[in-house]
Amino acid sequence: MLDYIIIGTGPSGGNIAHNLFKAGANILLLEAGKLFNKKTFPRTEADTSAMLYWGGGIEFDTDAKMGFLRTRLVGGTSIVNQCLLDRFDDIAFNDWKAESGVQWFSPENLAPYYTKVENKLDLHTFTPSDMNKNAQLFTKSCDKIGVKWGYLRKGQNDCANDRGNDCMACLGGCHRDSKQSSYAGYLRDDITEGLNLQTETEVHQITTNGDTVTVHAFQQGRQVTFQAKNIVLAGGAFGTTKMLLQSGFKKQLPALGKNFSTHPQFMSFGLFDEEINAYKGYFQTVASKDPNLRKKGYKLENVFAPPISAAMLFSRTGSYHQDIMRNYTRMTCIEVAVRDENAGEIKVNNKGRLSVDKPFTEQDRRRRDEGRELIANILTNEGAKKVYASPFAVGLHLMGGSVIGANPAKAVVDPEFRLHGHKNIFVADSSIFPNAPGINPSLTVMALAQKLSDQFTGTTYDKQIPKQLSTESY
């Protein structure tokens, strides 16, 4: 019998599968999506949405005011995100500890796991020469009006930016294998070495019987089952929570589905007279790193959007739309990412489809509006003739739904990553986040996965805590 079945291949599942495979465990890795590599990643924006995302590109909350981007391929979110890797700070961990009662949440206690992940991946902290004009204008204006900013740290090894490569292309998967996705960073070599990966396998139910867990799935249209001593759910907030809901765990665990948050992002574009070409070069090199904004519960990110996405963000059509798109290369863009309240709930409707309630609270609204106002100020100070604020909220960081906590009445997963009341079902992905940290979650997902991996393999650390390299600092 298999030792472990790991369901999901993103930052959590990729890390755990790699560690268990290297430790010699008998494992099976399941993934609902397909396996792509640098040669087969889609090359157009439209294909990217259709091929790599659930819902043909976007899924909605029940009120359809927020769109969620959720990937479906080997490597999961780590294939399409910007691989920005920051540790969480005291603020994030203290809030997690307060909400969950899990005492080991602290930068110091997680440091060994962060370090292990950081040592495995290639990391690059951006420098002034990496900035494109979008970033240059942003930082100049921030300096002028007193907003602190900093360079971002990304998992990458050779983006060929000096040879003219445009990293916006890697939103559909990195065609250079430079981005340190869970595929490039962990799984690619393991697959070559014989890791048992089965793709296009969508799990819809989990059942337990004493020492055995059975996984029921549809594999390219046919029903299949697998059995193992243990399973690890790593499908992210939506995937993991959906599998648990469909398996009937809500009766035992009333918190299942609750406490969903997503760092909703609102983009604003500034129109200039001169050419900016914000889509050229590195896609994202700087962001606000301001203690005041951290306290206020939002941050500003210097980003941009490819043409279809940009067109979607403006709610108008006809000549108004064309006038905006005509100026695509003369636009800059900043988004506010809100540290939102975990007031959302993930459900499954009677057709077996996800149904996500994500109320936008008064506090969320205030943070968004403050952020937008500051962005308008920054863009105007940059010299923008006009500012377009998109009304649409996008949720990229899907968190919670199967939260960790000491109390089974309020949490789904116990402090040792076990489903409360079940000795052989484990979760260590973003679904266990007790609330929104306000910091990019990828590195911490991998650090938590590393902690669970070490729990499985019996790895311990001495009391010499490695030097903390790069906590998100303010």
Added chain:
Amino acid sequence: MTSKYLSNSALKAINRIGDLMIPRNGEFPAFSEVGGITYIDELVSYAPGADIKDLNMLLTILAFMPTFVLRWLLGKMETAMENKGPLGPIFRQLDIGLRGLIFSCYYTEKVPTTFKGKKPLDIIGFQLTRVED
């Protein structure tokens, strides 16, 4: 053209709505002139069967609506984010769904050879460079 997934009526609806959303304007060609819809099966083929069925049904209904009704609908979609009524979520989903389909077929690298004009991506100046090694 024909589609493996969408009916002829559905295709007709996409072109009609597309031309209302993106009419010919200055250097911009109208949606239907570009012909990006030719490759729509490549996008739709990844959707679940139930979603394709729903899309076909919706587009078929829209195909038979008079133009003034379609214009009214587009107006409702454009202001859907402010719509607090019970139909708000429906208009918002329609808005994102239809604009997603239309813009994906318009701002595309895949344009049939029969289109001799300047591609919308070229008009807006979007030329992504991939250094692949």
